Amino acid sequence: MKGFSKRTDSIQEYYFSQKLKEVNRLREEGKPIINMGIGSPDLPPHPSVVDALHQSSSLPTSHGYQGYQGIPALRTAYADFYQSHYGVNLLADAEILPLLGSKEGIMHISMTFLDEGDQVLVPNPGYPTYTSVTKMLLAEPVYYDLKSENGWYPDFDELEKKDLGKVKLMWVNYPHMPTGAKADLKVLEKLIAFGRKHHIIIVNDNPYSFVLEDNPKSIFQITGAKEVALELNSLSKTSNMAGWRVGFVAGKPEWITAITKVKSNMDSGMFLGIQQGAIAAMSLGRDWYGGLNEIYSKRRKLIWELAEKLGLEFEKDTAGMFVWAKLPQGKTSDELLDNLLYNKSIFVTPGHIFGTQGEGYIRFSLCVKEESIKEAINRLS
Structure with a gap:
């Protein structure tokens, strides 16, 4: 058999594709992993969106x-x-x-x-x-x-x-x-x-x-x-x-x-x-986005509390569904990641996967329910 194309030499498997295999393995072993790593919304779409899908899917011409x-x-x-x-x-x-x-x-x-x-x-x-x-x-x-x-x-x-x-x-x-x-x-x-x-x-x-x-x-x-x-x-x-x-x-x-x-x-x-x-x-109005942001705002405040317990620094005037937090001088993102994952069953994202300027930072996702964030805070206590 002849070899792979050149492009496979220049890239690696996407970080989350690879790392989530390990997270899933730990879960299969019974570890109560709280996933704060990936930005996959845990909230459902608006009911009208699901209704539109259902109605259209029922048509034989679809x-x-x-x-x-x-x-x-x-x-x-x-x-x-x-x-x-x-x-x-x-x-x-x-x-x-x-x-x-x-x-x-x-x-x-x-x-x-x-x-x-x-x-x-x-x-x-x-x-x-x-x-x-x-x-x-x-x-x-x-x-x-x-x-x-x-x-x-x-x-x-x-x-x-x-x-x-x-x-x-x-x-x-x-x-x-x-x-x-x-x-x-x-x-x-x-x-x-x-x-x-x-x-x-x-x-x-x-x-x-x-x-x-x-x-x-x-x-x-x-x-x-x-x-x-x-x-x-x-x-x-x-x-x-x-x-x-x-x-x-x-x-x-x-x-x-x-x-x-x-x-x-x-x-x-x-x-x-x-x-x-x-x-x-x-077609959804601003009430939809406002409702989502109320939820994300509450979650973000809890993530800030979690980050403070870890001795991290972060900006509050930000947008998006993540909290970007700076580690104390001399600490690496992988060190904190491994400590949280293997000792506290909390998965976060190391900043270095986003480039060299990301080393010394970690990223928390807001796609985590409030009770899970509170549980993570309790684990640190």
């Missing part, structure tokens, strides 16, 4: 192949969603492409724009998939450091010092995962100007804009952003639909057409029932 660009009603719902919540006008038939989750979109966008040897600006710390997809396509990630003293925003003076001649894409993600730095329109404006100056496509990965955030923001609120930017969005976090795999990418028509070329060769459309559920989810 089970065939669907269009590669989703049904028109879904694209219209996305456009209405952006107009209602961000004040952004998108053309439903030309500037929106539904996706089987925004993670899929990272691959599709990269395959559309990158050739072997191209370079990509990747945040450090940042979502590991930006790096792995870049490497799978034999392109080169060029990391730009995000630092706490700069609010976890890009240092544009440092970016200007880099050789940007081969850079085609820049991944940004605000509200930021894992740090929780909020989206700031002044920063987004600088990003658009930077992309325009250096002919770099800015891709804003925006799945957390409603989580513990009163004023959701989109990069398309910046004048001229459509000329240099794409934006990914998702219903995974905002609508508790992570397992449904519903997301979309928005941008100018010629870019969406090009991405569709790639996508149409990789899947055969989204199940109609899921599309109808997504339409229902995007």
Whole structure:
């Protein structure tokens, strides 16, 4: 037998795919593991979303192949969603492409724009998939450091010092995962100007804009952003639909057409029932998001209490569904992870999986019920 492709040499199995095997093994051994590691919403979607799925699934005509660009009603719902919540006008038939989750979109966008040897600006710390997809396509990630003293925003003076001649894409993600730095329109404006100056496509990965955030923001609120930017969005976090795999990418028509070329060769459309559920989810009002944020706010206060018991430092003015906490000087994230997992049966995420700038930090998920967080606090006591 001949060997594997080169791309398997440049990547590893996704951290949670690997680590959760160990967590599950410990559970099978009887360990009462409290999982604070992964950001998978534990709350259900709105009943109207499930009803829409059920009603559509009952129709005999629902089970065939669907269009590669989703049904028109879904694209219209996305456009209405952006107009209602961000004040952004998108053309439903030309500037929106539904996706089987925004993670899929990272691959599709990269395959559309990158050739072997191209370079990509990747945040450090940042979502590991930006790096792995870049490497799978034999392109080169060029990391730009995000630092706490700069609010976890890009240092544009440092970016200007880099050789940007081969850079085609820049991944940004605000509200930021894992740090929780909020989206700031002044920063987004600088990003658009930077992309325009250096002919770099800015891709804003925006799945957390409603989580513990009163004023959701989109990069398309910046004048001229459509000329240099794409934006990914998702219903995974905002609508508790992570397992449904519903997301979309928005941008100018010629870019969406090009991405569709790639996508149409990789899947055969989204199940109609899921599309109808997504339409229902995007029709929900601000009461829905407010209710979720009340729950997440209570959980976050308990996580803060847990972090204080561990002697960790953290920022409170953040968004998203995680708490990013700094360890005492001289401690490593793996040391604390192992101590909590094997001695307290608490699983958290080590910061280093998000890049070198994440070492010395750990990430707590808010997708944990209050009673479980209280139990974790009691275990430390």
